[in-house]
Amino acid sequence: MPRDKESIVRRLKRIEGQVRGIQGMVDDDRYCLDIITQISAVRAALDKVGLEVLDGHARGCLSAAIKSGQADPAIDELMEVLGRFLK
Amino acid sequence: MPRDKESIVRRLKRIEGQVRGIQGMVDDDRYCLDIITQISAVRAALDKVGLEVLDGHARGCLSAAIKSGQADPAIDELMEVLGRFLK
Amino acid sequence: MPRDKESIVRRLKRIEGQVRGIQGMVDDDRYCLDIITQISAVRAALDKVGLEVLDGHARGCLSAAIKSGQADPAIDELMEVLGRFLK
Amino acid sequence: MPRDKESIVRRLKRIEGQVRGIQGMVDDDRYCLDIITQISAVRAALDKVGLEVLDGHARGCLSAAIKSGQADPAIDELMEVLGRFLK
Numbered sequence: 538m539p540r541d542k543e544s545i546v547r548r549l550k551r552i553e554g555q556v557r558g559i560q561g562m563v564d565d566d567r568y569c570l571d572i573i574t575q576i577s578a579v580r581a582a583l584d585k586v587g588l589e590v591l592d593g594h595a596r597g598c599l600s601a602a603i604k605s606g607q608a609d610p611a612i613d614e615l616m617e618v619l620g621r622f623l624k
Numbered sequence: 625m626p627r628d629k630e631s632i633v634r635r636l637k638r639i640e641g642q643v644r645g646i647q648g649m650v651d652d653d654r655y656c657l658d659i660i661t662q663i664s665a666v667r668a669a670l671d672k673v674g675l676e677v678l679d680g681h682a683r684g685c686l687s688a689a690i691k692s693g694q695a696d697p698a699i700d701e702l703m704e705v706l707g708r709f710l711k
Numbered sequence: 712m713p714r715d716k717e718s719i720v721r722r723l724k725r726i727e728g729q730v731r732g733i734q735g736m737v738d739d740d741r742y743c744l745d746i747i748t749q750i751s752a753v754r755a756a757l758d759k760v761g762l763e764v765l766d767g768h769a770r771g772c773l774s775a776a777i778k779s780g781q782a783d784p785a786i787d788e789l790m791e792v793l794g795r796f797l798k
Numbered sequence: 799m800p801r802d803k804e805s806i807v808r809r810l811k812r813i814e815g816q817v818r819g820i821q822g823m824v825d826d827d828r829y830c831l832d833i834i835t836q837i838s839a840v841r842a843a844l845d846k847v848g849l850e851v852l853d854g855h856a857r858g859c860l861s862a863a864i865k866s867g868q869a870d871p872a873i874d875e876l877m878e879v880l881g882r883f884l885k
Contacts, residue, residue, distance in 0.1 A: 542650055549647045556640045563632050569681035570705045576674045577708045580667055584797055587663045588790060594656035595786045603777045612769045616762060618657045621664045623758055623797060624885050671884055675877060682873045690864045699856045703849060710845055710884060711798050719824050727817045734810045737803055743855035744879045750848045751882045754841055761837040768830035792831045795838045 548586045555579045635673045642666045722760045809847045816840045
């Protein structure tokens with residue numbers, strides 16, 4: 538999925554920049570609650586990337602596994618990963 | 625708080641490296657669910673930094689505000705930020 | 712899925728009881744942080760039920776949709792619901 | 799805090815009703831994704847109650863502890879509870 542891949546890498550680069558920005562805020566002794574607001578924004582951005590990767594997985598590997606009669610192990614694995622992602 | 629500050633910046637640098645690592649995983653077409661597992665790890669790490677910053681805030685600014693009779697606006701602001709952080 | 716259904720209803724009944732228990736704690740002026748700990752436990756229990764329902768959905772409706780060539784609308788809908796569940 | 803208490807109990811009663819409603823949805827074999835959407839709504843409602851209890855704690859016990867020079871143990875305890883609530 539080349540198009541999704543680019544979009545995901547672009548989002549991750551932006552997140553990397555945001556994390557670096559938070560380091561700068563800490564270094565500059567910026568107000569704690571502004572730092573937490575920024576951390577919340579990065580978390581929300583990470584969740585979006587996670588959902589985008591999950592979307593690609595559902596349309597790709599998961600659909601292929603279900604069509605080829607391998608639904609059960611594929612869904613077991615997905616649920617385990619989702620359980621961690623949800624926390 | 626110079627000691628906390630160093631620990632927070634160190635954690636953020638590690639998170640930055642993890643985010644870069646996830647970009648590499650996407651570039652290398654690594655398995656989607658491994659990527660999501662890594663994203664979950666970064667989220668958990670971000671939550672820990674957030675809590676560490678919050679801890680510093682509670683001991684510093686918030687305690688000072690409460691002692692000087694400014695509890696109400698300080699707690700209003702904290703709750704608003706926590707509401708976003710919790711999502 | 713009769714077996715899952717029973718297990719899900721049983722979990723929901725337990726959650727209902729826990730929520731009633733928290734009302735009792737509030738009525739009895741129990742310590743705020745103990746109340747929040749109980750609220751966290753209910754949230755974790757709700758997440759587990761949500762995952763169990765999701766598991767049934769993936770094995771039932773979603774698998775059927777994918778096998779019958781209806782993957783795209785089924786996955787669009789799933790991702791939208793997951794986006795809300797993740798918050 | 800009698801006023802907050804009433805508002806918190808009222809919210810918890812509504813949540814209890816919502817949980818009972820979800821049991822009915824499961825019993826009636828309602829569509830899985832609608833059930834998950836309802837579970838997400840209950841989680842969001844629980845988070846709001848949690849924040850309301852936390853708000854009362856910050857204005858009450860926590861402020862009193864900080865004013866009487868007991869900030870450190872009070873904040874240690876708060877951070878531990880917040881760490882669980884955040885998950």
